[in-house]
Amino acid sequence: MPSIAVFNQMGEQVKKLELSDxxxxxxxNMQAVYDVVYAQRAALRQGTHDTKNRTEVSGGGRKxxxxxGTGRARQGSIRAPQxxxxxxxxxxxxxxxxxxxxxxxxxxxxxxxxxxxxxxNNMIVVDxxxxxxxxxxxxxxxxxxxxxxxxxxxxxxxxxEFNLFLxxxxxxxxxxxxxxxxxxxxxxxxxxxxxxEEVAKKYEEELQ
Numbered sequence: 436m437p438s439i440a441v442f443n444q445m446g447e448q449v450k451k452l453e454l455s456d457x458x459x460x461x462x463x464n465m466q467a468v469y470d471v472v473y474a475q476r477a478a479l480r481q482g483t484h485d486t487k488n489r490t491e492v493s494g495g496g497r498k499x500x501x502x503x504g505t506g507r508a509r510q511g512s513i514r515a516p517q518x519x520x521x522x523x524x525x526x527x528x529x530x531x532x533x534x535x536x537x538x539x540x541x542x543x544x545x546x547x548x549x550x551x552x553x554x555x556n557n558m559i560v561v562d563x564x565x566x567x568x569x570x571x572x573x574x575x576x577x578x579x580x581x582x583x584x585x586x587x588x589x590x591x592x593x594x595x596e597f598n599l600f601l602x603x604x605x606x607x608x609x610x611x612x613x614x615x616x617x618x619x620x621x622x623x624x625x626x627x628x629x630x631x632e633e634v635a636k637k638y639e640e641e642l643q
Contacts, residue, residue: 436460437553441560441632446580452560452632454553455639463547463554468619471544474534475620486526489514495521541619546642548622557627559583560635564592569601578609581629589625591617593633614638 437460440448454460489495495514502509516524552558559581566573578584587608592599595613603611612621614634622628 439553439558439560441562442581443562444564444577444580446582449562452635454635455643458546458639458642459549459553459558461543461546461550463551464543465547467540467543468547468623471536471541471619472623474536475618477532477534480532482530482532484527485529486523488524488526489516489522492520492522542642544619545622545638548619549628549638549642552628559627559629560632561629562632564590564596564599564629564631566596566598566602569598571602571605574599574602574609574611575606578606578629583627583629587624587626589617589622589628591628591630591634593631593637 436456437454438451439454441450441452443449489512492514495512499510499513500507510518512518512521514521516522549558561581564577566577574590575584578588588610590599590603590609590611592611592613600611603609610621610625614630614637
């Protein structure tokens with residue numbers, strides 16, 4: 436069972452936290468991570484692209500010339516695909532790009548990312564993060580105390596904290612979000628995860 440240090444906002448270790456092997460010490464399954472990311476990126480596509488085929492293009496109701504006797508190739512409509520202004524052949528039409536992924540695969544992907552960050556010492560647990568105001572300076576001091584100010588960081592909270600959210604918006608490479616609103620697509624972009632002790636315990640309850 437892996438253990439991880441719990442820090443306060445000043446960067447001081449206050450205690451140790453025992454983590455579950457089933458959640459934070461699994462063998463990373465990068466195929467599951469790829470499958471979930473692929474599905475989430477596909478779901479972001481609007482799929483509203485559209486082209487007109489020869490039945491939808493305006494005009495072309497009359498045969499341009501008679502079938503025989505002109506010496507030219509036979510033509511039925513000036514809106515056939517070979518004509519300038521004609522319809523498009525096999526062009527894109529509105530459709531959904533959604534890809535189904537099983538819930539078990541999403542859980543495996545999430546456990547893989549958490550286990551990878553723990554294994555690489557890129558997960559930091561703090562007892563709490565409380566800011567008196569929404570100034571960026573307060574969160575910068577916390578990240579500097581944890582020695583991760585220059586890393587791509589995702590700060591994970593259990594509930595929406597207005598001051599923390601506003602303070603993190605103006606810091607490059609820092610993303611503050613609640614646990615329930617984070618996707619695998621968000622998590623793969625973070626080099627370091629900073630989460631409260633409450634969030635770590637919630638991950639254990641939900642993913643075991």
